Amino acid sequence: MFNIIGIGFSETKLKEQPLSAIDWLTDIYLGDEVVPNLINPSIDVDSAFSTTQPINPSTSTKATSRSKKKPLDLSKIFLKKSSFENLNMMISQIDNDIPLPLLSFFYKILSIKDIETFEDENSHQLLNAQIEKLLNFGAVDKAKFILDTERGNNNYFFDRWFNVNLLSYTEQEPCKSLTLEHYQLSKYKEKIFCLTTLKNIKRAKLSLTALEALEIIPLRDEILLYNLLHPNINLLSNFEDLESNITPLDYRIYKKIGRNLSLNKLPKMYQYSTLLEESDWKVKTSATEALVKTGAVKFEKLISTYLEIPEEATGDLSKRAWLTINLEKKLKAMPTSNTSKEFTQLFRELKKTGLESVAIRHYSHELLDLVNNQQNSRTVLNLLLKSADLISLRKLKNKKKLTPIYQNLIFDTALKRKPNSKITSALSMALQEKSVPLAYKDMIEEEKYGDALLRSILFLKTTNLTDPKNLKESIGLLNFLGFDDLARETSIYLLANKVVK
Incomplete structure (x- = not known):
């Protein structure tokens, strides 16, 4: 594994804490994620995508000290x-x-x-x-944050709430609610899945038998649920195009019965689920890269995912991982060293897959240090400008370079x-x-x-x-x-x- 080089990241899931409405709106990324123990702790992750950050008084000038209009209250x-x-x-x-x-x-x-x-x-x-757009981006955790509170106000969002919990592998609570209350007959698949999840297999089998007797269940659903309740029997081999019109419930059932699905054919919300599963490293890393591009997860998460790639791996994906880890290792060992070459090589490789801009933004603080400490830093200055991070840019020692x-x-x-x-x-x-x-x-x-x-x-x-x-x-x-x-x-x-x- 790559982590034999001695770079330690913590993958411990942060416990969710209740947020106020103000905290929620000021959180750029809208929710908790698995955040590694960064090699570069000097970077303020939450301000890495700043929009209205205050200027450091020690670095402000007369030009930047003019009074600013109070930003519009987004909540209204x-x-x-x-x-x-x-x-x-x-x-x-x-x-x-x-x-x-x-x-x-x-x-x-x-x-x-x-x-x-x-x-x-x-x-x-x-x-x-709004929730639909978050799910299109693959930001399942952010949609879940909203639905966890809204569902308590009414039942309008119950189906959405149930689906995001399926995608988040946190279906215990909605499943208990679904099995305890009277349910619509059309939700037979949800109930049988939940009974299976809650280890009530006997009741789940009886429910399926009753549906078969009433002849109100489509053949595809019948075979899918039968496979769920009888994992040693595979009746899906003759069914093709399983990914078409797939629902979060279908996805979880396929996963339970060991059926592999092609993520390339699925919406990004399923790529988020992949991060929570025991997936192949290629699948998990590709999913993480896709979600970083939409802003659903942070670049730090991608770094920690790169660390999980086997050392013997080859190909473009492993090359991106190796260049990232090599840069992180050098920054940790020699923070003041000239890493212009490493940055240039990494960004050139990440550009091929659309990750260059996110990475440049992430490393804006380190790029600033290079510009301020190196004499010939035109290339690095151009990279820093690409980050468009005002917090870093306003700390430039020599404005005449601009x-x-x-x-x-x-x-x-x-x-x-x-x-x-x-x-x-x-x-x-x-x-x-x-x-x-x-x-x-x-x-x-x-x-x-x-x-x-x-x-x-x-x-x-x-x-x-x-x-x-x-x-x-x-x-x-x-x-x-x-x-x-x-x-x-x-x-x-x-x-x-x-x-x-």
């Missing part, structure tokens, strides 16, 4: 005046192809539960749309002349805007803050960035609503990663 952005249909449509259209600072901000919006100002049905539908536009975006230093590029000019002007952008004026006047924020995020998708006007107005809205650091980080990310030019 979904009001009765908003259109549920529009909100639902925009939530469904936003994916993880947005700048990383915006992705973490979008997770905050998806976490909002204070939507009582809607009529009851619309409130449920909106929260259901071009005027980056000095403007990071430190709010005035530009001596207007940029030649329409894009850079639009970004700079957006950050100085004091009034609400025209495209969002009606929404803001009607207090449709949720509509406005989601629209701005949607317009900042990679595929929607060709119009400088949309870019200026969307960044300008974030700035107007008090999310100044988020607007700056997004602008820096777009420029440094050449998403816009």
